[in-house]
Amino acid sequence: MRALTASAGPALGAAAAVTAVLAGAATAVTTLxxxxxxxxxxxxxxxxxxxxxxxxxxxxxxxxxxxxxxxxxxxxxxxxxxxxxxxxxxxxxxxxxxxxxxxxxxxxxxxxxxxxxxxxxxxxxxxxxxxxxxxxxxxxxxxxxxxxxxxxxxxxxxxxxxxxxxxxxxxxxxxxxxxxxxxxxxxxxxxxxxxxxxxxxxxxxxxxxxxxxxxxxxxxxxxxxxxxxxxxxxxxxxxxxxxxxxxxxxxxxxxxxxxxxxxxxGPAATPAPDPSPTTTARPAPTVTRAVRPTSGRPICSATPRTDSAGGTGAVQTVTVTNGARARTGWTTVATLPAGQTVTNLWNGTWTQSGRTLTVRNASYDGSLAAGATTTFGYQLAATGSTATPATITCS
Incomplete structure (x- = not known):
């Protein structure tokens, strides 16, 4: 669209973070x-x-x-x-x-x-x-x-x-x-x-x-x-x-x-100034999908909180809130502060690569009605900050 994506790159928008890279962003291959x-x-x-x-x-x-x-x-x-x-x-x-x-x-x-x-x-x-x-x-x-x-x-x-x-x-x-x-x-x-x-x-x-x-x-x-x-x-x-x-x-x-x-x-266009554009505004996004442009399934949001701090053994909980229509399955991707390693997680399946924590629904909490919520929690071994993730997206 690549949003002009996928996209990637889209599409936005694009969206887009999917197994294959986005349209307009395909991996280098030998081509005919x-x-x-x-x-x-x-x-x-x-x-x-x-x-x-x-x-x-x-x-x-x-x-x-x-x-x-x-x-x-x-x-x-x-x-x-x-x-x-x-x-x-x-x-x-x-x-x-x-x-x-x-x-x-x-x-x-x-x-x-x-x-x-x-x-x-x-x-x-x-x-x-x-x-x-x-x-x-x-x-x-x-x-x-x-x-x-x-x-x-x-x-x-x-x-x-x-x-x-x-x-x-x-x-x-x-x-x-x-x-x-x-x-x-x-x-x-x-x-x-x-x-x-x-x-x-x-x-x-x-x-x-x-x-x-x-x-x-x-x-x-x-x-x-x-x-x-x-x-x-x-x-x-x-x-x-x-x-x-x-x-x-x-x-x-x-x-x-x-x-x-x-x-x-060709002939240069007149440069535009940098003020805020005149638009009919809607609420700014708080989360985004991690895929190329999608259809039908509404976006969800993920809100983290710290339940207990104190380095090793710190516990955090994330609330996943569904959008306007029912869905089956959700995924969150969080960027953890430096020094945080997840040692245990409940109400979901998870992987951690570097500072990126990816959590998907468990078999019993993936179906969400419109506006419904579910939560998952995890325990940290933290060598530094026990703050909540710097960024977290939900799709």
């Missing part, structure tokens, strides 16, 4: 690479890529979340999703992010691209344009989104996973998919109204969901970056590493197509 896109040449290998006929952009199948067959057919100015056999639960990450991009995707860069620092004048001139087509209304089109994915990193990264932010711009979506995190505001940008979502999954995922679908969008990349900057989710010192456009399918999606795409530098 067609030097130039040719009509009717299908790309079906998991990470198959092609270069557009003009040599400017890369097209990728990017099927990272399913073993089911997926194929895209490059065209002179984009691609079409011709086969989409997969079907993954809509309360988790999507199957893939078939897409076209300008920039770098895990060390695979388009010709002459250099990451663009958001504080420089060149960034103000970066513009992107996309035109898409969707299957006929009323047909079995599945569940998917159509989204830009803008990736930012604190360094001029050309390989590996970006760690700054993924800014997703949802042009359209079908079915139940929602971005990673929680809806926090509505804003007017680029001549339309957008619902704003925010979540984290190892990096910030900021998603803008158009309230009225569209099949095309042409805008300076700074349009959405400036809004995210005013909210404190990105930084001017960060670098734009890629502009991507494509689709995140959960089920179906054959017939989705990017009919044209362009991205690059």
């Amino acid at each position: 690479d067609t030097p130039r896109a040719a009509a009717a040449t299908a790309l079906c290998d998991q990470y198959a890529k092609a270069t557009t006929a003009d040599g400017q952009y890369r097209i990728q199948n990017n099927r990272w979340g399913t073993s089911a067959q997926q194929c895209i057919e490059p065209t002179a100015t984009g691609f079409r999703l011709t086969r989409a056999d997969g079907a993954v639960p809509t309360d988790g990450a999507p199957e893939s992010y078939p897409s076209i991009y300008w920039g770098c995707h895990h060390a695979d860069c388009t010709p002459g691209f250099t990451p663009v620092q958001a504080s420089g004048s060149t960034f103000r001139s970066v513009r992107a344009s996309v035109d898409t087509t969707y299957p006929a209304a009323g047909s079995a089109t599945g569940e998917w989104n159509a989204a830009y994915d803008l990736w930012f990193d604190p360094t001029p990264r050309t390989d590996g996973q970006n760690t700054g932010a993924e800014v997703m711009v949802w042009l359209n979506h079908a079915g139940r998919p929602q971005p990673i995190g929680r809806e926090v505001a509505t804003v007017a940008l680029a001549g339309a109204t957008w619902d704003v979502w925010f979540g984290t999954t190892g990096w910030n995922v900021v998603s803008y969901v158009r309230t009225t679908p569209t099949s095309s969008l042409d805008l300076p990349v700074s349009t959405f970056f400036d809004d995210a900057l005013a909210r404190g989710w990105v930084q001017r010192s960060w670098y734009l590493t890629s502009v991507q456009a494509g689709f995140e399918p959960w089920t179906g999606g054959a017939g989705l197509a990017v009919t044209s795409f362009s991205a690059g530098t």
Whole structure:
């Protein structure tokens, strides 16, 4: 969406922290690479890529979340999703992010691209344009989104996973998919109204969901970056590493197509100031999902407390509160203060890696009605602080 995710990177938003890395953030693999896109040449290998006929952009199948067959057919100015056999639960990450991009995707860069620092004048001139087509209304089109994915990193990264932010711009979506995190505001940008979502999954995922679908969008990349900057989710010192456009399918999606795409530098846009944006605000998120954009299943919250302190033997309890709809299964991920090691835990199953404590429901407390709560507790061997976790998320 990669929220522009999965995503990762999404999608948000993106969301996204899932077994496979997010769409737009697939692990480096050996790919089938067609030097130039040719009509009717299908790309079906998991990470198959092609270069557009003009040599400017890369097209990728990017099927990272399913073993089911997926194929895209490059065209002179984009691609079409011709086969989409997969079907993954809509309360988790999507199957893939078939897409076209300008920039770098895990060390695979388009010709002459250099990451663009958001504080420089060149960034103000970066513009992107996309035109898409969707299957006929009323047909079995599945569940998917159509989204830009803008990736930012604190360094001029050309390989590996970006760690700054993924800014997703949802042009359209079908079915139940929602971005990673929680809806926090509505804003007017680029001549339309957008619902704003925010979540984290190892990096910030900021998603803008158009309230009225569209099949095309042409805008300076700074349009959405400036809004995210005013909210404190990105930084001017960060670098734009890629502009991507494509689709995140959960089920179906054959017939989705990017009919044209362009991205690059042009006349600079007028820099925007950094005040707080004018929006219709919603309560700020307190927790975020640790997956790519999800659908249907509401977010939950996790609130820790210290029951007894005193170094070795300290006991803490976490209350998990469900959202507006019933769910089966929950997971919390906490960042423990330095020096804390969990020695025993009840009412859940757990693993600890470094300072990261992951707790999943036990067999008897995973089903939660709307608004219901459950608790788990654990005992610490603490060599330093016995404070509650610095961060804790629930999904």
